[in-house]
Amino acid sequence: xxxxxxxxxxxxxxxxxxxxxxxxxxxxxxxxxxxxxxxxxxxxxxxxxxxxxxxxxxxxxxxxxxxxxxxxxxxxxxxxxxxxxxxxxxxxxxxxxxxxxxxxxxxxxxxxxxxxxxxxxxxxxxxxxxxxxxxxxxxxxxxxxxxxxxxxxxxxxxxxxxxxxxxxxxxxxxxxxxxxxxxxxxxxxxxxxxxxxxxxxxxxxxxxxxxxxxxxxxxxxxxxxxxxxxxxxxxxxxxxxxxxxxxxxxxxxxxxxxxxxxxxxxxxxxxxxxxxxxxxxxxxxxxxxxxxxxxxxxxxxxxxxxxxxxxxxxxxxxxxxxxxxxxxxxxxxxxxxxxxxx
Amino acid sequence: xxxxxxxxxxxxxxxxxxxxxxxxxxxxxxxxxxxxxxxxxxxxxxxxxxxxxxxxxxxxxxxxxxxxxxxxxxxxxxxxxxxxxxxxxxxxxxxxxxxxxxxxxxxxxxxxxxxxxxxxxxxxxxxxxxxxxxxxxxxxxxxxxxxxxxxxxxxxxxxxxxxxxxxxxxxxxxxxxxxxxxxxxxxxxxxxxxxxxxxxxxxxxxxxxxxxxxxxxxxxxxxxxxxxxxxxxxxxxxxxxxxxxxxxxxxxxxxxxxxxxxxxxxxxxxxxxxxxxxxxxxxxxxxxxxxxxxxxxxxxxxxxxxxxxxxxxxxxxxxxxxxxxxxxx
Numbered sequence: 001x002x003x004x005x006x007x008x009x010x011x012x013x014x015x016x017x018x019x020x021x022x023x024x025x026x027x028x029x030x031x032x033x034x035x036x037x038x039x040x041x042x043x044x045x046x047x048x049x050x051x052x053x054x055x056x057x058x059x060x061x062x063x064x065x066x067x068x069x070x071x072x073x074x075x076x077x078x079x080x081x082x083x084x085x086x087x088x089x090x091x092x093x094x095x096x097x098x099x100x101x102x103x104x105x106x107x108x109x110x111x112x113x114x115x116x117x118x119x120x121x122x123x124x125x126x127x128x129x130x131x132x133x134x135x136x137x138x139x140x141x142x143x144x145x146x147x148x149x150x151x152x153x154x155x156x157x158x159x160x161x162x163x164x165x166x167x168x169x170x171x172x173x174x175x176x177x178x179x180x181x182x183x184x185x186x187x188x189x190x191x192x193x194x195x196x197x198x199x200x201x202x203x204x205x206x207x208x209x210x211x212x213x214x215x216x217x218x219x220x221x222x223x224x225x226x227x228x229x230x231x232x233x234x235x236x237x238x239x240x241x242x243x244x245x246x247x248x249x250x251x252x253x254x255x256x257x258x259x260x261x262x263x264x265x266x267x268x269x270x271x272x273x274x275x276x277x278x279x280x281x282x283x284x285x286x287x288x289x290x291x292x293x294x295x296x297x298x299x300x301x302x303x304x305x306x307x308x309x310x311x312x313x314x315x316x317x318x319x320x321x322x323x324x325x326x327x328x329x330x331x332x333x334x335x336x337x338x339x340x341x342x
Numbered sequence: 343x344x345x346x347x348x349x350x351x352x353x354x355x356x357x358x359x360x361x362x363x364x365x366x367x368x369x370x371x372x373x374x375x376x377x378x379x380x381x382x383x384x385x386x387x388x389x390x391x392x393x394x395x396x397x398x399x400x401x402x403x404x405x406x407x408x409x410x411x412x413x414x415x416x417x418x419x420x421x422x423x424x425x426x427x428x429x430x431x432x433x434x435x436x437x438x439x440x441x442x443x444x445x446x447x448x449x450x451x452x453x454x455x456x457x458x459x460x461x462x463x464x465x466x467x468x469x470x471x472x473x474x475x476x477x478x479x480x481x482x483x484x485x486x487x488x489x490x491x492x493x494x495x496x497x498x499x500x501x502x503x504x505x506x507x508x509x510x511x512x513x514x515x516x517x518x519x520x521x522x523x524x525x526x527x528x529x530x531x532x533x534x535x536x537x538x539x540x541x542x543x544x545x546x547x548x549x550x551x552x553x554x555x556x557x558x559x560x561x562x563x564x565x566x567x568x569x570x571x572x573x574x575x576x577x578x579x580x581x582x583x584x585x586x587x588x589x590x591x592x593x594x595x596x597x598x599x600x601x602x603x604x605x606x607x608x609x610x611x612x613x614x615x616x617x618x619x620x621x622x623x624x625x626x627x628x629x630x631x632x633x634x635x636x637x638x639x640x641x642x643x644x645x646x647x648x649x650x651x652x653x654x655x656x657x658x659x660x661x662x663x664x665x666x667x668x669x670x671x
Binding site: 034037042060062065091129131133188309313316317320322 | 382452467535
């Protein structure tokens, strides 16, 4: 690819493009959620869809998540393919029954006789002082419950391909995008998330992790914003003469344990970076994937750089103290070096 | 019953204090956020939901409340907090994320908690309802005086939690009042596109309780309607529902381009700004002299300046304090 035919898109535009392309070929796809029509989504991921597809297929909803997510389950079971938005993942509290008792379980309850082809897209992440009800990631909460695939893109290429794959899946997919990667000017955006995106429709396989940087001495495993922190940390480590590999999980469910294990088997060391809470979550699951499989590959105890187990504080100094960052990842490596091999 | 002259002055003072506070916050909010607007930057980061135009609701209701009464507020809480008597210094400091803030910087502008005056917030739509109903239940069970008021926006009535709480308050005959601030917009979605009935007072019928709609963002009419509902609650006669027509003179949040508003709507709203309207009315009724109003205005402005100064000069919390106060001491 030459520079001239590079087509850089934000994650927001990549999501909207995937949705539009799928809606053109599949009349059963429709979108509903709060402020997704005229406003184009608070995070821009449905921008332009109302103009092209009209209010019948691009539906603003009342602030009624239990009703419209439940309705998406019913519509999905009845031949439609709804794409619904939960504006902030933190709002799951008012509608979790529709998500985990209906959306996640109805395929199983029906013995596989039903399909529930729906996508629940939701914004995650903090770092801009929006307080403890508007900044969470909750990866572990969603990934813990059986019956839902869960994806979390770190860049626009994956965002488009995952959205197309999610809309074509016959079961429910939770699509967790990160506000700090979205490309909305008013939030500031990690530049590494805005990458070349092919114009044509394509899919990125759900359940397949990617080694986004090759290395020999430590595997840094993460998802979403954490991948960018991991890449920055890997650069800092390189300056110290340490060769770090970075694994982008891309999907949390199914979790690509093989890619994680292969990377750690090569490097012998594991750091997991997770913007979700430290305990009972993604970081522990990734570590267990390695240790319960073959602990002998480890040259040091694994480390995790995750959000401490406290509600997300508002004040900038306190929130930044809690969030993962490249320096904390480098520090984790340094602590690891002083540990005895397992 | 109409407000007394003293109450009218109190109402005007709190409306002006709230407006000056919001104007000052709005100005400071843009510090560090220009030329490129990024809400993470500046002395006041994060989302900012201003209540300009909605002051009459807060003062019309809170004029009847004492510190022992309970109020739960929304993501747009400043006018309600001020009218309920939340400490303005600590509130400003919380919005600046300072150690001297109401919660030492843990909560932020959507999570203002002041136990001294029984004030709490939730940034999740309609989720102040349950806690307010619970406070009303607690007062009834303990035989303690006091009523609970939940302020919500008109968009909140389509949440399941709103209905559940209304029904619970009614079936248990609790000293509770729900006040709906109808500013016509749920972010970009018009009330008419979200709610199946034009006004929500009719929903009271579903709970067998009185429902009232107050038009025109009129502080006196709000005062009277709230007076009836709160007196009913205090007398043990059960909950009430009030919907107030009000105006959101600002965007949903600061930085909102408001492209969804019909052209000219905002101009019309500014013409109906309730603060100049109340000022003119107090003068016309002979309820206040020009000099008295000027004094109220000067004092309100000074109070706001003092609070902002306190906030600015306060220190940041220690970063590691983020890990404290998670569990009860």
